[in-house]
Amino acid sequence: MKRVVSVSLGASTGDFKRELKLNGIDFTLSRVGCNADMELAASTLEKLDGHVDAIGLGGIDVYLRVAGDQFVIGDGLRLAQHAKITPVVDGSGLKETLERTTVETLVNRGYIQRGTKVLMVSALDRFGMAEALVAAGCECKFGDLIFNMKIDYPLTTLEELKDLARKYRSRLLTVPFRMLYPTGAAQNERSADGKFAHYYYEADVIAGDRHLILKHMPQDLHGKIILTNTTRPDTVDELRKAGARILATTTPDMDGVSAGTNVMEAAVVALADKPLSAITRDDYVEWSQRLKWQGEIHVLN
């Protein structure tokens, strides 16, 4: 039995535990939400260190992988370093593989086509998805400045995203992560002013981080396609009630849970017979194909 745990800065209400077979091996995948408490997350990592096969870090990134460059999130790296023995991953390695594949599936099924208007609430944490959407000919608005920093300025090209990442790289090391991304209870808060709702209305597809999508979404998502992951049954209900047409998740469904890529990547690390530093993007591609991991498309309305 292999044991993989996701330690998340997110709310503990999203915790789950699933037992399943991966490549013929029994696995337990679980999530421990630490409600934005960095000290609790650090001590949880220390307790698990050496006692589980791999750890996923959720609710925070360690790396942003942008067009071949890797940008370090200071808070994420400092947190991950609390585990000295067990490998810790943030999902950024596997994310690119699964998210590109899901976009390709949406294109192949005709849900996305040239000229489709896409709002990606944040793209620096999902650059592979952004590249895939741009390659598919979508008209993209990237909301990193809007939804992470409250700067009403949509980015529209991959070059602008790369430029933002380069210019902000030193700040990523020091700016507290909670100032850039909702953690803990803040993940369940909803933006009341509707200031950015028009970006949702103007788009055919709303893509990116689930918490950011839900935090700023207007009540009416009639006909929209939602492309995200880490969904729970209540997420699906909320999107259905809002009138969303399609929910596409980038990670496979596990009894109502679309897990974070961090826990899936940790499972790959537990399976791969090599040290973390030797695992490459090709390994993630190979394992996700071998495990038949792919996103799922749910018709909501």
Place this chain on the structure above:
Amino acid sequence: MSSNEELSHSLRTFADDCNANEKLRVMNRDWNRVIHIHAEDTLADYTLTCHEGTVVYSEGTPANCDLRVAANCEVLTQVFYGEVSPNEPYNEGTLRVDGSEDDVLRLDFITAMLWEE
């Protein structure tokens, strides 16, 4: 040039750089804020007023401010010339920025957009 004159020049340069950056002007078109800059060693005070994307420099203490930036004259001058990232003195405790988290983040963002490669 005295240290106060140097600081004054750095602030005017900062305002000019902001105003010359079309992208920043658009980004900040709805960020209307008054920033008070206080030199702790020379007791000089200056004001940067951001209004509809334009930054205006003036001398003296504002009646009300949204952000207050304080340090010694040399640190402030280096920061507003873009010679030193504000993160360094901020983390060392030699630069203090008081205001809402969102406003502090925005001011830091502006400096990153102006000067980071």
